[in-house]
Structure formats: C-alpha cells, structure tokens
Amino acid sequence: MSIIEFRKTSKHFGDLKVLDQVDLSIEQGEVVVLIGPSGSGKSTLLRCINGLEQITGGDLIVDGISVREGGRQLRRIRQEAGMVFQQFNLFPQMTALQNVAFGPRKVRGLGRAEAEAQALELLDKVGLKERAHHVPSALSGGQQQRVAIARALAVRPKVMLFDEPTSALDPELKQEVLTVMRQLAQEGMTMVVVTHEMSFARQVGTRLIFMEHGKISVDGNPVEVITNPPSERLKDFLQHVE
Amino acid sequence: MEIDWSVVPGFLPQLAAGARVTILIALAGLVGGTILGLIAGLMRAYGGRVLNAIAFVYIELIRGTPIVVQVMFLYFAMPVLTGLRVDPMTAAILAIVVNAGAYIAEIVRGAFLSIPRGLTEAGLAMGLPHWKVLAHIVGPLAFRRLIPPLGNQFIVSLKDTSLFIVIGVGELTRTGQEIMASNFRAVEIWTAVAVIYLIMTGTLTAILRLIENRMRIL
Ligand SMILES: Nc1ncnc2c1ncn2[C@@H]1O[C@H](COP(=O)(O)OP(=O)(O)O)[C@@H](O)[C@H]1O
Numbered sequence A: 001m002s003i004i005e006f007r008k009t010s011k012h013f014g015d016l017k018v019l020d021q022v023d024l025s026i027e028q029g030e031v032v033v034l035i036g037p038s039g040s041g042k043s044t045l046l047r048c049i050n051g052l053e054q055i056t057g058g059d060l061i062v063d064g065i066s067v068r069e070g071g072r073q074l075r076r077i078r079q080e081a082g083m084v085f086q087q088f089n090l091f092p093q094m095t096a097l098q099n100v101a102f103g104p105r106k107v108r109g110l111g112r113a114e115a116e117a118q119a120l121e122l123l124d125k126v127g128l129k130e131r132a133h134h135v136p137s138a139l140s141g142g143q144q145q146r147v148a149i150a151r152a153l154a155v156r157p158k159v160m161l162f163d164e165p166t167s168a169l170d171p172e173l174k175q176e177v178l179t180v181m182r183q184l185a186q187e188g189m190t191m192v193v194v195t196h197e198m199s200f201a202r203q204v205g206t207r208l209i210f211m212e213h214g215k216i217s218v219d220g221n222p223v224e225v226i227t228n229p230p231s232e233r234l235k236d237f238l239q240h241v242e
Numbered sequence B: 001m002e003i004d005w006s007v008v009p010g011f012l013p014q015l016a017a018g019a020r021v022t023i024l025i026a027l028a029g030l031v032g033g034t035i036l037g038l039i040a041g042l043m044r045a046y047g048g049r050v051l052n053a054i055a056f057v058y059i060e061l062i063r064g065t066p067i068v069v070q071v072m073f074l075y076f077a078m079p080v081l082t083g084l085r086v087d088p089m090t091a092a093i094l095a096i097v098v099n100a101g102a103y104i105a106e107i108v109r110g111a112f113l114s115i116p117r118g119l120t121e122a123g124l125a126m127g128l129p130h131w132k133v134l135a136h137i138v139g140p141l142a143f144r145r146l147i148p149p150l151g152n153q154f155i156v157s158l159k160d161t162s163l164f165i166v167i168g169v170g171e172l173t174r175t176g177q178e179i180m181a182s183n184f185r186a187v188e189i190w191t192a193v194a195v196i197y198l199i200m201t202g203t204l205t206a207i208l209r210l211i212e213n214r215m216r217i218l
C-alpha cells in the first residue's frame, strides 16, 4: 500500500483552483523532489498531505487514513508526517533541546527526562549536541533548520515533508542542511521535498515531479528527466534554476 | 482661608479607609475583568462565527458607552429588569469587570494574533490539538506581549473607580468629597487624595516594570 495517495485531489482557495485533480502515489522509501514555478501549487500539495490545507475535491490517503476524516485521525496523520518549513518556525521561547523534546512530551506523552534524552540523541545526529541549550535566536539559520529537522523527527514520523528547507538560507549554510537530509534519505526515510537544489534532486531524489498550474506535468527519474527534459517548459525551468 | 497642611494627618485614617475600598474594587474587578477579557479575547481570535459574534457585540457595547452609564445601568436599571438588587460595592466591582473585560479582550486578541502563524502550524504539524498549541506555544509568547497594554488598562481601571462616586460607594474620591463637605479644605484634601492615587498607580507601574524586565521579550 502506498504511504501517500492523492486521488483526483483538488484544492481551491475561493475561486482559485490551486490543485487540479492530482493523482499521485508515493511508496515507502521514495525521495520525491517537487519542483515547479512559483505559484504552481507545490507548497499547497505538501500542506494538503498533513492537513494544514483542507482539500476541496477528491481524496487523499496518508498511511491508510483519509485527510478528510479530520479530528483525531488527522492528528494521527500529522504524527506520521513530519514537516520542515522554509522559515524554520522554531519555538523562540524554548532552547534547541526543548524544541526537540516538545513533540515527544506533548504529543507522545513522554516524561521530561526521557524526552530530553532522546532529543539530545537527535541533536547529536544533526550535529548540534553542543548547541542544545541555545535558544533559536542564538543559532545560525542553518543550525535552526537542523534543529527543526530534529524536532520533526522526534515525533517518529514515517514520512518527512520539506517545503523549500534551504531557500531562506545563505548559500554557505545550505549545505549543512542538505547533508542532514541526504543522511536521512540514506537511512531509508520517505521524503517529499520541495526544493530548487537540482544537485540534491539528482543525487538523492528517487523521483522528480514538475508541477505546473496545479497539475503534475512531468514525473520521472531525476537523472533522466534533468538530462533529457521531456517538455520545453521543464527545459526552460531547469535553465532558470541552474 | 490659609492653607494648612497640618490638618491632613487628622484625615488620613478616613482617607486610608477610602483607599482600601478603591483597592478592593480595583483588585476584585480586575481579577474578574482579566478572566472575562481572556475568554472574550480568545472567542474573538479563535471562536467560530457565533462565539466571535457574541464577543464582538459585548466588546462594542462596552467600548461604545461611558463607564458611568454602565455602572448606573448595573445599579439602577438591572434591578428593575431582573428583580436582582445589588449593593453599590457589588455594582462597582461588576462595572470594572465588564468594562475592563472588554478592553482586555481586545488586548488579548491582539497579542495572540500577533504571534506568527508559522509557530501554530509547526505545533499543529506535530499532531497537537489546537488548544495545546495555544496553551504551550502561542499563549506563553502572547503573554509577554500582553503585559504592557494590560498594565496600562489596570491603571485606567484603578482610576475609573473614582467615577463610582455617582452610586455612592465610599471609595477614595467620595471620601475626599465627604471630608471636604465638612471643612472646605479643598487644597489640602484634594492634594492628599491625588497623592494617594499616585502612590497606588506608581506601585502598580513599578510592579509591571519588574515583571517586564524579568521576562525576555521574544
Ligand atoms: N491561503 C491562501 N489563500 C489564498 N490563496 C493562496 C493561499 N495559499 C496559496 N495561495 C495561492 O495558491 C497558489 C499556489 O500557491 P503555493 O502552493 O504556495 O505555490 P508554490 O509553493 O508552488 O509557489 C498561488 O497562486 C497562491 O497565491
């Protein structure tokens, strides 16, 4: 069974159709890279998966549960689908450690000591063990994003959703975040990544999806699609981002 | 008549009693007003259509009418309408509760809505119910932004208690007037009354500064 399945999924904002009957199945272990012009619906597609946006047509099944169920079922989906945002969105009143321990404590109901011990392991994994007691404002953008990745992982999701995780970062800070993501992919994490980092798409992605006007216009192997773009518009787009 | 400050100490016990009534009204009224304001403010920020509308009507009713009219209504009109008679003290406290509640509701709403949406989304995306996101993430951040305007409202409400002279509550201003009526020492009495108000508002301001300084503003 697919871990994520869009079934003629549509999303409207008022009269604006942002997702247009999308059909898409994502299997466990895939690293799907989502590209496309600004406004083509990439973020919306991602945010429908964990119900931050409500779908308005069709259905969308995540780990066997429809996002239409709402309530407790939707919260179960959200625990299975961790999200990393462009703007990090770390909780500013908490240290890195508290940020990472927060999910396990409040979602999974773990005790403080246990949650913080796990959090420290995760911070170690993203290379930030020594920064555990810093608040977000005392960290660089790249460090903040790595804490945000650890925070999402702490809830033990089956899928990780990334919405332009390096777009807000200076070029020299992008790599440390991409390295963590690469490592995650190697461990077999299922990932859906909106990004314009084409080297990441080529090296790490198992699948590349090009979106236009709320539709999937190209879906294929990253290396093949990038070296041999099947459409003129994708070719144009790739020239722009590289 | 010559100004004679030596008469003031003689009236101090009476003024102190008035000040105690003022503090009692303000304290009880503001505790109630803060709770009411918190509820109404959260209804405005996160309530559905109905809750939002109820809170909106309440806030606009209060903000659109003078507090003197509100306390007159509570003291003279409510008994006629409901048959429930309240003493002046209760009417005064209720007036502060509903009046401060409306202004505090707007403060609460503003503070909660000023917290970046992305933090709420980050909390929701983990699988937390919305109320937990408000309680553990947005609430503590909003609280820091709440303190300065809330302190300002506390001071306004404290001074507003002087208007309850109209229903005959024996608070500080009324006490001053009663003393005045018996000895006509206007300068001495009103200076003393003003200084007592200043001490009360000054203490409040100092406490608020202390709280503000101890909190990291984020
Ligand atoms: N909350 C919203 N309300 C109204 N329109 C929105 C909202 N979010 C996104 N949109 C619109 O939906 C379209 C797709 O947006 P988005 O999914 O963010 O695109 P992308 O991530 O590919 O740049 C855009 O036209 C955008 O303006």
Ligand SMILES: [Mg+2]
Residues within 6 Å of the ligand: A042, A043, A044
């Ligand atoms: Mg986007």
